[in-house]
Amino acid sequence: MKPVGPIPPGFDCVEGELAIAGRRVSEWVAEAGRTPLFVYSKALLDARMAELRAALPARVGVNFAVKANPHPAVIAHMAPLVDGFDIASAGELAMCEAARIDPRRISFAGPGKRDEELEAAIAAGVTLNCESEGEGARALAIGQRLGIAPRIAVRVNPSFVMTGSGMKMGGGAKQFGVDAVRVPALAKHLIAQGAEWRGLHIFTGSQTLSANSIIEAQANVLSLAAELAEAIGAPLPKLNMGGGLGIPYFPGDMPVDLPKVGAALTERVADLPPVLAQTELCMELGRYLVGEAGVYLTRVIDRKESHGVTFLVTDGGLHHQLAASGNFGTVVRRNYPSAIATRYGEEASEEVNIVGCLCTPLDRLADNAMMPRAEVGDLVAVFCAGAYGATASPSAFLGHGPAAEILV
């Protein structure tokens, strides 16, 4: 037997079924017309944002990292809730524009921005988080040609990273950002060449559950930002401090102690060095905002035995849920939180392997999991599906096509 991860808060059982936003999953499937289906809950998105606003100092804004969930309805729902949007491609820019998000609230990070992407961003008035000297030169040239001063921040490759178990000092070679020692020279050059200086972007890590690691990283980011601002000799209009807050996916994972993180940050921002006194601060979060608000629903198509092991074969799989299958950056496969959604009120009574419909043994959604007995037609729920699901999985693989998605 292998345990499944912790089911996030905010879900109910109605008439024996998993309910999202007060309605049974079978009703949502009927409304969407098919499985597999991602259901994203507005109420859970709102609740998470409210928790964040309550914990963080008012001085620190919250940006949504669009790549975590670029579904148009999700972007539109987040628009009035967050302060800014972080994008990583011209495609994500187009999605934000379609949601009528003010480009001045958007910043564009990511290596390998093509000239067309830089041009679209500069023309729209989006802030570029500059990833290299070469990219800075191309942005300046494009700005000159368009007659627009590009809004540019510099993304810093810090000499520290955030880890789950504390801070690893020592730096390293990365394709992201500009090595901290070279940032002042680049920033001065961009300012001298007429860019609209927007400050720094320092992203130190992702999926961290330890409040202490986050607090330490934030302290390091603020010190580094102050140091760099002094060296640049110009105030930072803005500092994107990164994010990195994780969500519990696996057995034993505990949620981030958000009040603790917020209290430490409140203390820190009350006591900033003069060079950061006027700086606008923000965090950028992806999975923490949307991950737990989504559930992936897939239907049991077949129930079979092999060598004494029971397989529930579903119409979903790793083509929509690469991370839950254990093939997206994990070494040891562990079970995401999952359940037989149409038997949510029943006791677990058998050990099963829940698999997808792809012709590869990698396509597993839960293995050796204790579940209530499920039959053909039952619905399986995989939780924590609101981030890095639909668009971070190879939906063209094997031709089953993408899953449906609804925001409810």
Ligand SMILES: *Cc1c(COP(=O)(O)O)cnc(C)c1O
């Ligand atoms: C992916 C990414 C994020 C979002 O990460 P999460 O783990 O989803 O919070 C934030 N900032 C940058 C620069 C990223 O690349």
